[in-house]
Amino acid sequence: MRAYANPGNRNLRAARAHFRIEIFVSITHSPRAVTTDNRNHHRTIRSFVRRAGRITPSQQRAFDTLWPMLGVDHDTGILDLERLFGRSAPLVLEIGFGNGETLVEQAAAHPDRDFLGIEVHEPGIGHCMLKAEAAGISNLRIIHHDAMEVLRDQIPPGSLVRLNLYFPDPWPKKRHHKRRIVAPRFLELVADRLAAGGTLNIATDWANYAEHIDDVLSRSDRFECVERREHDGDRPLDRPQTKFERRGLRKGHRIWDWCFQKTANND
Numbered sequence: 379m380r381a382y383a384n385p386g387n388r389n390l391r392a393a394r395a396h397f398r399i400e401i402f403v404s405i406t407h408s409p410r411a412v413t414t415d416n417r418n419h420h421r422t423i424r425s426f427v428r429r430a431g432r433i434t435p436s437q438q439r440a441f442d443t444l445w446p447m448l449g450v451d452h453d454t455g456i457l458d459l460e461r462l463f464g465r466s467a468p469l470v471l472e473i474g475f476g477n478g479e480t481l482v483e484q485a486a487a488h489p490d491r492d493f494l495g496i497e498v499h500e501p502g503i504g505h506c507m508l509k510a511e512a513a514g515i516s517n518l519r520i521i522h523h524d525a526m527e528v529l530r531d532q533i534p535p536g537s538l539v540r541l542n543l544y545f546p547d548p549w550p551k552k553r554h555h556k557r558r559i560v561a562p563r564f565l566e567l568v569a570d571r572l573a574a575g576g577t578l579n580i581a582t583d584w585a586n587y588a589e590h591i592d593d594v595l596s597r598s599d600r601f602e603c604v605e606r607r608e609h610d611g612d613r614p615l616d617r618p619q620t621k622f623e624r625r626g627l628r629k630g631h632r633i634w635d636w637c638f639q640k641t642a643n644n645d
């Protein structure tokens with residue numbers, strides 16, 4: 379099986395080596411990533427920059443002992459989902475799960491579904507694995523890589539019943555808007571990977587990103603809005619509260635939640 383190779387640091391080093399070469403130029407608080415693709419020689423604008431973050435000893439233990447069970451390597455082959463989870467069940471994908479608390483809570487609440495989480499922040503992945511261990515769940519796997527490439531390379535077309543994108547990085551400065559993950563290219567990929575009737579669930583606490591999401595989704599003929607809520611953290615749409623949501627609420631932000639469904643006959 380492709381998954382489960384290379385535990386711990388060795389795995390992370392391999393993932394980094396496989397990753398494209400990234401040169402980060404930090405200008406005050408405006409990090410800019412110039413990415414050179416050493417296979418295709420084109421510039422890639424990513425929706426994240428690598429955040430510095432210390433791995434705690436318990437998170438390191440999670441990489442050493444839990445990653446072989448929970449971790450899935452990024453490569454360019456389509457995942458064999460039945461082999462990966464040892465069964466056939468509806469698959470939910472969460473992109474940018476942060477510390478993974480929401481992901482683990484949802485996986486524990488829905489043992490009849492399988493959950494796949496994608497994140498690039500190593501301490502968050504470590505935290506998520508520890509939570510999964512404590513919850514005693516077996517229906518969760520994790521990929522440490524850029525979600526755009528995972529969607530493109532590894533997720534089988536028509537395989538997802540639901541994709542959760544909770545509080546994606548808002549990239550508030552205008553010159554960084556091109557980094558926002560919600561964009562036509564992302565929607566095309568997501569629509570292809572969703573099964574018929576599958577849903578894209580998004581939440582944000584940034585008013586300007588909410589406008590952007592409304593705008594981009596209203597222009598897409600591949601999704602229709604099933605539900606849209608604007609609230610103060612008190613009416614989340616079919617999801618637990620997240621860490622970044624709590625952070626936004628403490629700053630006095632409002633919350634926007636959407637459920638978009640893939641439109642019929644658009645494959």
Ligand SMILES: C[S@@+](CC[C@H](N)C(=O)[O-])C[C@H]1O[C@@H](n2cnc3c(N)ncnc32)[C@H](O)[C@@H]1O
Nearest residue numbers: 425426474476497498524525544545620621622
């Ligand atoms: C603002 S945080 C939100 C975390 C979590 N969903 C929450 O609500 O607490 C956004 C997360 O998305 C991750 N992220 C951004 N772009 C990503 C990408 N292309 N692939 C994987 N993870 C990504 C970041 O590392 C970060 O942890």
